[in-house]
Amino acid sequence: MARRRRDPVEANADPSEDLYEIADWEPRSVLDRFAHWLYYVSLRAIRWLTVLLAILILGLQILFGSLGAIGDQPVVAGMALLSAVPALALAAYIWYADVTTQEPLTLLVGTFLLGVLFAGFAGFLNVFIGVPVQAIGSGFGLFPPAGQFFFFFLVVGPVEESVKLLAVRLYAFRDDRFDAVIDGAVYGAAAGLGFATIENALYITQNTEIVGGTFRAIGESSGITAIRALAGPGHVIYSAFAGYYLGLAKFNPEDAGPIVLKGLLIASIIHAMYNTLASPVTFIISEVYNVDYLVAFFGFVVVYDSVFGFVLVRKLRAYRQAYSRAHETDDGPQHRTEETEFEP
Numbered sequence: 001m002a003r004r005r006r007d008p009v010e011a012n013a014d015p016s017e018d019l020y021e022i023a024d025w026e027p028r029s030v031l032d033r034f035a036h037w038l039y040y041v042s043l044r045a046i047r048w049l050t051v052l053l054a055i056l057i058l059g060l061q062i063l064f065g066s067l068g069a070i071g072d073q074p075v076v077a078g079m080a081l082l083s084a085v086p087a088l089a090l091a092a093y094i095w096y097a098d099v100t101t102q103e104p105l106t107l108l109v110g111t112f113l114l115g116v117l118f119a120g121f122a123g124f125l126n127v128f129i130g131v132p133v134q135a136i137g138s139g140f141g142l143f144p145p146a147g148q149f150f151f152f153f154l155v156v157g158p159v160e161e162s163v164k165l166l167a168v169r170l171y172a173f174r175d176d177r178f179d180a181v182i183d184g185a186v187y188g189a190a191a192g193l194g195f196a197t198i199e200n201a202l203y204i205t206q207n208t209e210i211v212g213g214t215f216r217a218i219g220e221s222s223g224i225t226a227i228r229a230l231a232g233p234g235h236v237i238y239s240a241f242a243g244y245y246l247g248l249a250k251f252n253p254e255d256a257g258p259i260v261l262k263g264l265l266i267a268s269i270i271h272a273m274y275n276t277l278a279s280p281v282t283f284i285i286s287e288v289y290n291v292d293y294l295v296a297f298f299g300f301v302v303v304y305d306s307v308f309g310f311v312l313v314r315k316l317r318a319y320r321q322a323y324s325r326a327h328e329t330d331d332g333p334q335h336r337t338e339e340t341e342f343e344p
Helices: 008-012 030-064 066-072 074-083 085-097 105-137 144-169 183-208 214-250 253-288 293-326
Strands: none
Touching: 030 066, 030 105, 066 183, 074 085, 074 183, 074 214, 085 183, 085 214, 085 293, 105 144, 105 183, 144 183, 144 214, 144 253, 183 214, 183 293, 214 253, 214 293, 253 293
């Protein structure tokens, strides 16, 4: 961790000299203690207000939005859960690739739930910011593809990756058990899984709520379920990248800002490229090779996710190898260690 910078007075003074409010500070007076208390209470209040607002948005979506269909159509809920299975498998692999301490279930589940909750923020911001951005980008309708490009790269990618990273930063990141760089990728994947789960549920319910009858609902939702199942792993990959750099920032606080920004840029660009390319490339494949649209989409997703998944796996493998080299003993490399407290 970075060493604390010291004022010239403190650096050269006699260690026994009291430098309170000259070059050093600690809570001594009533006002000091009040300021210290107020600051940390305010931080906690902001965190809890953020979570409560996210819960409120999710509640409104269930009561008045398309998510209410989950209660009326159990089969739709089943399809939504089924669509998250590929993303869950990928998140489980990233968890397995962590060679340090086993991450506690409480932190993993908490991060997953925050990923679910904060998806509401992304939905609101995508509409609130996205509409004017699309209008300006397309020249107010003169060239619609440009508006979509700006929407994906300036709104959807940055907004969705930021709220997923917030799910990690607000809870797991602050815990002492977040004690390795690679933990960021694990919790980023958990946040991405939560985000993908609720996003899939929204897409499926929005596309099946007008269909009457259970059997028709199954037929209608199966196609969109397959599409969302293919899209889900991408969220895990993107947020695992951003989370990895958040972990790197925790142990390099002197450059924490640029490191976090780099991770967000990587995740946002990969995400926006996927959104931009998915429809036109799938259409071209289906037309050129005369295959079903879903088959063409499957081929595109497999290739796209494989490319960036391979890059992510290489990054995790590099960490794993460095960890093994750093923990070599006479009996060979150690793979998992006992949990230790994080020491700044």
